[in-house]
Amino acid sequence: MSMLIDGLQYANWSEKIFRQMRAGGVDAVHVTITYHETFRETVLQIEKWNRWFEQFPDLIFQGRTAADVTLARATGRTAIFFGSQNPSCIEDDIGLVEIMHTLGLRFMQLTYNNQSLLATGCYEAEDIGLTRMGKEVVREMNRVGLVVDMSHSGSRSTFHAIEHSSRPIAITHANPHSWHPALRNKSDDLLRALGESGGMLGFSVYPHHLKDGTACTVQSFADMIARTIDLMGEDHVGIGTDLCQDQPDSIVEWMRTGRWSKTVDFGEGSADAPGFPEMPSWFHDNRDFGSIADGLRVTGMGDAVIAKVMGDNWLTFFEKSFGPQDAAGKRNDRAAE
Template sequence: MKQPNEIIIDALELSNWDREFVHLLQKGGVTCVHACCGLWENARETLHNIGQWHRFFQENDDLIMQVFQGSDILKAKQEGKIGVILGTQNTSALEDELSFVSVFNQLGLKVMQLTYNNQNLIGSSCYEERDSGLSRYGKLVVQEMNRVGMVVDLSHVGEQTSLDAIAVSERPVAITHANPNWIYPTKRNKSPEVLRALKDNGGVLGLCAYPHLLNGKDTTLEEFCSMIIRTVDFMGIDQVGLGTDLTLNMSTDFLHWMRMGRWTHDVDYGAGSKENPSWPEWPSWFRTPKDFPNIAKGLMEQGMTGEDVSKVMGGNWLRFFTEGFKDKKEAEKCAYPM
């Protein structure tokens, strides 16, 4: 049986990138990945991370290329390379400078999550006891992201802040890596209200294979594909993709830093001990990027058509990113005058 996986796009991975990892992506037929290059970092630290990525692109230009616009994804496919979209899972890089949106956009930071796991200047995370909604500064940030062609990501964002951001945004937004909370109840997964608003906004949801957002390592491929089909029934076939949140070859020290940030010490992420967090064990059907074809095969075995499988595996994200990222030259014209 032919697997309709010509375009595979993963809307979020937080893995340790090296040439071996890129080869695993190639074995899985992956076309493009949104790679996280910032969590808690300020502007200076984020610039450092982007600089490291630029060096990685230069040293591995036979395998990968940076994506600035949707057409770059197809160009990468044609050249046999992996397209990489840089993004952050927080807006801490902006600090309190609205103009930094344009600056980071021109450096190729094309996706920015409004909040990570803590309250920030923009709004609330999904772990806050009280979500006060999108701040005045947050509204300006969303509007500026719309203007320059940077995608608004709501994956870790709180309920009210998410609803506010969708209402303010004049362009479709994304939830790059989360699941419906009526299927897998966690604070990180999304309510029917948020996903209905996302649907009405024209946004795309990336369904997530991270074990803590499912039933752990024992989640079967059949269960995961069933979730995809149920979500398609709710959202529509054109608004569902994948965002695995794969965390391959990451250290435990990084996990502590990722969980705790600069000050968090008592948040229960529903993932074991708060004092000694550990990376989860992944289900047998998805442990490295070379396992992406398993998902396509599983969807087809549950009766999804080849055309629809192609949309979920990457076609929907290709359309969304092509429409969401302005042409690089057009984005440069949007820069603030000196």
């Protein structure tokens, strides 16, 4: 039974979107609940989700373990797994790593474009790799079962994270730089190292990460996936759409600028195009995953591999990533060093 799992979304959530998830047969989604929010502000976001879980119990519930994906499939619902795109939510307090995990956080980016207390973002001029606190926090994330996500980090920091983490890490939403040379996309060397370490790449449908942007064809996207499998292996890739459905442009400003600057940072956009980019014609919402699977089929990919890409690889990754390290029984080889 193959699963449909999206490795990242940050929508303006509503009953409409939850119903589209069901219409699209989406079993699980890693949702961003926080960027630059403090711990207390992040808890307010969780409170908001708790209200949705209470309001729409027939559509969604909070996912905490891989088994919840199976439960979602069995009960016709979507399991929602929490993630943070920046470590602001743990402030300068390593004890908040376990607290956030208890509250259900399952992914945390060490950086969001900028230097953080933990590592360097992909927009900084210099990348110093993991900081002293960064190494401590990665070890703590490994211990409790909180996945290190390096989607918005610099290259050196990402190599450091792969090396330092005793459990596989993820790049939940990005594409190969060799396909589309955006600052957020990743080099072949890095992707190869990610795959060899047991980590996961989620392919992004966010136009700034796509060759030809909004005009990118589904076949170009699918061909890129097939080539990336040649590079990383068929077990280490999935989807991470970065779908930001129904968000007002004020949100992309918050994502990019938070409270760290008094002037606007356009991030991947520009002064001419400061808002959310228009999505490609073949992916607008959670009912459109079939177009990606169809595109993969056209590349000649077999059903078993397509199933891995569309969700089974994420499920396997969830199984080994979300529990406490000791209970998991096995660690990445590097943990023995």
